[in-house]
Amino acid sequence: MGRDNPKEGIVRFYLALLALLATAILISAAWLAPVKADASGQAVKLPETHFASTQSRHGFNAPPGFADAVPARNKAHPQAKAVGQQVCTACHSKENDNFAHTAHAAGMQVALAANPNTATCEACHGPGSVHAANPTQKGSIIAYTHDGGTPVSNQTESCLGCHSGGPRDAWLGSVHQRNDLSCSDCHNPMVKFSAEGLTAKQSVSETCATCHKDIRQQFNRRSHMPLPEGAISCVDCHNPHGTLNPTLLKTDTVNETCYQCHAEKRGPFLFEHAPVRESCLNCHQVHGSNQHALLVAPIPMLCQQCHSHTRHPNDLQTETSLGNGLTADERLMGRGCITCHAQVHGSNHPSGPRLHK
Numbered sequence: 001m002g003r004d005n006p007k008e009g010i011v012r013f014y015l016a017l018l019a020l021l022a023t024a025i026l027i028s029a030a031w032l033a034p035v036k037a038d039a040s041g042q043a044v045k046l047p048e049t050h051f052a053s054t055q056s057r058h059g060f061n062a063p064p065g066f067a068d069a070v071p072a073r074n075k076a077h078p079q080a081k082a083v084g085q086q087v088c089t090a091c092h093s094k095e096n097d098n099f100a101h102t103a104h105a106a107g108m109q110v111a112l113a114a115n116p117n118t119a120t121c122e123a124c125h126g127p128g129s130v131h132a133a134n135p136t137q138k139g140s141i142i143a144y145t146h147d148g149g150t151p152v153s154n155q156t157e158s159c160l161g162c163h164s165g166g167p168r169d170a171w172l173g174s175v176h177q178r179n180d181l182s183c184s185d186c187h188n189p190m191v192k193f194s195a196e197g198l199t200a201k202q203s204v205s206e207t208c209a210t211c212h213k214d215i216r217q218q219f220n221r222r223s224h225m226p227l228p229e230g231a232i233s234c235v236d237c238h239n240p241h242g243t244l245n246p247t248l249l250k251t252d253t254v255n256e257t258c259y260q261c262h263a264e265k266r267g268p269f270l271f272e273h274a275p276v277r278e279s280c281l282n283c284h285q286v287h288g289s290n291q292h293a294l295l296v297a298p299i300p301m302l303c304q305q306c307h308s309h310t311r312h313p314n315d316l317q318t319e320t321s322l323g324n325g326l327t328a329d330e331r332l333m334g335r336g337c338i339t340c341h342a343q344v345h346g347s348n349h350p351s352g353p354r355l356h357k
């Protein structure tokens with residue numbers, strides 16, 4: 001037996017293989033771990049939780065847990081001490097009743113049971129000793145209103161203590177942050193108004209409409225995507241927490257946004273129509289239009305905005321060109337230009353360079 005045992009050789013071989021595999025996994029894990037450059041240009045590792053894989057319906061990341069949470073920092077009263085939620089609820093039992101139905105309350109109570117020093121109310125509102133002693137003193141507690149005495153930056157920092165990164169990577173400098181919005185302009189964590197997202201109104205779109213009434217109203221026009229019907233919402237296309245593009249789109253370009261749901265318009269096409277590739281907004285309005293199919297102008301005028309210099313496309317269309325007119329014109333009959341140029345988004349037919357088929 002011993003050294004010539006073929007079985008022992010195999011075992012040793014597999015052990016060596018396993019060791020190799022383990023090293024390989026460790027090395028690749030180190031490479032794949034989320035890494036970001038800090039101000040000094042040095043690579044710093046971010047906590048895993050910023051890139052948690054659990055995705056909500058709208059593709060935002062899941063935040064870190066409640067375990068061992070600490071009180072938020074109230075910059076107006078750095079010396080204040082934590083008092084614990086029983087002290088808060090003694091005076092705020094009504095608010096606590098509402099709060100008890102929220103995602104935060106559920107998680108926080110579990111964490112509190114595991115560790116009695118875990119912050120709950122104070123994880124958001126900051127340590128309460130100064131406030132409990134003198135409740136009417138402005139700024140004694142982190143208040144989430146624009147006149148409660150707590151600067152908006154202090155309010156948002158409290159939430160970002162648990163919710164930074166991921167979808168909120170670009171919060172700082174975003175159009176909403178620059179316009180002094182607080183998280184609580186869109187979220188009310190004290191009450192469960194919405195099925196998810198703890199929004200300040202019952203739905204995402206209503207929440208946005210508290211300020212963007214004009215945009216919400218465009219969705220009431222004759223042609224619109226099914227947002228009033230509840231099938232899509234503002235956050236399917238926008239990330240209200242900030243993005244790297246000016247109009248808070250979740251994707252780099254307008255067209256990428258549209259392709260998410262209208263993938264067939266991405267192509268590739270044998271014969272492209274240049275304005276489609278450039279931007280869908282050359283012909284479509286996003287939030288609603290009184291023309292057919294969200295168009296910015298009726299056909300044939302839509303097409304004639306660009307096709308005005310050669311042969312039939314640029315013919316002036318007047319009343320007499322209508323179907324019942326003296327010189328009825330096929331470009332005003334049926335579907336106008338697209339009766340013949342049906343593949344206006346691009347054609348895959350070998351004989352479709354004029355977008356006919």
Ligand code: HEC
Nearest residue numbers: 083087088091121122125128132135136141142143145148
């Ligand atoms: C002794 C009773 C008492 C205790 C204890 C107490 N509060 Fe209050 N709290 C009040 C009163 C009264 C007000 C209203 C003050 C006012 O209207 O000026 C208030 C207001 C608030 C507000 C709104 C502040 C604003 O300006 O909008 C918040 C938030 C708050 N309390 C949170 C807490 C938290 C969190 C705790 C526990 C750490 C706590 N309170 C403990 C009595 C109390």
Ligand code: HEC
Nearest residue numbers: 085088089092095096099104120121124144184188189190
């Ligand atoms: C996840 C963060 C968070 C936690 C945890 C939290 N609050 Fe609040 N609280 C808020 C925000 C945000 C507001 C502002 C809500 C709004 O826009 O009206 C608020 C508002 C309040 C107010 C002012 C009155 C009101 O309802 O608007 C009181 C009082 C209050 N909270 C008490 C408490 C108490 C007591 C607890 C613990 C049982 C608690 N909060 C836990 C975030 C939190």
Ligand code: HEC
Nearest residue numbers: 063064065066069103123124158159162183187196197198
């Ligand atoms: C102590 C950490 C902590 C703090 C502070 C905190 N949160 Fe959260 N929050 C969480 C965790 C953990 C979850 C995930 C709960 C779940 O999915 O069950 C969560 C969930 C949420 C959700 C999603 C709820 C849902 O139903 O999908 C929103 C919105 C939210 N928080 C907003 C806020 C806002 C606004 C503040 C500041 C006023 C805040 N949070 C402060 C830990 C925190």
Ligand code: HEC
Nearest residue numbers: 058060061156159160163167181182183186196197204240
């Ligand atoms: C302009 C409105 C707006 C502002 C301001 C805003 N949010 Fe949100 N937030 C939303 C909407 C809308 C959703 C999506 C809700 C849904 O999916 O139903 C959301 C989702 C979330 C979620 C749950 C999903 C996720 O991303 O993990 C968290 C947590 C959250 N916001 C935290 C914050 C914090 C923290 C701030 C302040 C720094 C903030 N929000 C500011 C509108 C806003």
Ligand code: HEC
Nearest residue numbers: 175179181185186207208210211234235238240246247248
């Ligand atoms: C409390 C008010 C308020 C709420 C609520 C709000 N916004 Fe805004 N939003 C603003 C302000 C102020 C600006 C910057 C001024 C402007 O361009 O209108 C802005 C700008 C924007 C812009 C960029 C406009 C541009 O021209 O660049 C988009 C996109 C946007 N908001 C989307 C949303 C969405 C989506 C929601 C809901 C999740 C929302 N907003 C909720 C106040 C609000």
Ligand code: HEC
Nearest residue numbers: 205208209212215216232233234236237238247254257286
């Ligand atoms: C189907 C995707 C989609 C949906 C849904 C959507 N938007 Fe937009 N939104 C866009 C695109 C695309 C733009 C234009 C971006 C550009 O011009 O670069 C835009 C522009 C905006 C702007 C800035 C320009 C302007 O017209 O003032 C605001 C504000 C805005 N959207 C708010 C909202 C709000 C609020 C909702 C929900 C009621 C919403 N959007 C729903 C895609 C969408």
Ligand code: HEC
Nearest residue numbers: 223224225226232236237257258260261280284286293294
């Ligand atoms: C979140 C998914 C989603 C995104 C993103 C999206 N759409 Fe839509 N769109 C829809 C749905 C759903 C319909 C309705 C389809 C139906 O009724 O069969 C629709 C319908 C349309 C229609 C036909 C409207 C009509 O009245 O016939 C046009 C045009 C359109 N979308 C253009 C766009 C453009 C342009 C973009 C990018 C700015 C875009 N869509 C982004 C979901 C989306």
Ligand code: HEC
Nearest residue numbers: 255258259262265275276279280282283284293338344345
């Ligand atoms: C050159 C103008 C033009 C451009 C640019 C354009 N479209 Fe269209 N689109 C039209 C016309 C015209 C119709 C109506 C077609 C019909 O009624 O058959 C239409 C209809 C649609 C429809 C509804 C009918 C269908 O074909 O499903 C959708 C969805 C749509 N467009 C999406 C897009 C997207 C996404 C983009 C950008 C990639 C885009 N369009 C760019 C002219 C354009």
Ligand code: HEC
Nearest residue numbers: 273274275282283302303305306337338341344353354355
């Ligand atoms: C924003 C400007 C714009 C709009 C609006 C537009 N087009 Fe075009 N179209 C172009 C450009 C640019 C080309 C490429 C011309 C070239 O390659 O010489 C083109 C090419 C075409 C072609 C192929 C012709 C050729 O010479 O290869 C047809 C057919 C066409 N368009 C029809 C339409 C129709 C029908 C509409 C209205 C539904 C329309 N276009 C709207 C800009 C536009």
Ligand code: HEC
Nearest residue numbers: 300303304307310311312313330331336337339340341354
């Ligand atoms: C009855 C069918 C029909 C209608 C309606 C029609 N076209 Fe055409 N179009 C054609 C045919 C066929 C060609 C190809 C001519 C050729 O290749 O010589 C063409 C060619 C074109 C071209 C290529 C450049 C050129 O001048 O040859 C453009 C651009 C164009 N059409 C735009 C339009 C626009 C814009 C409208 C609406 C105002 C329109 N067409 C309406 C059938 C039609």
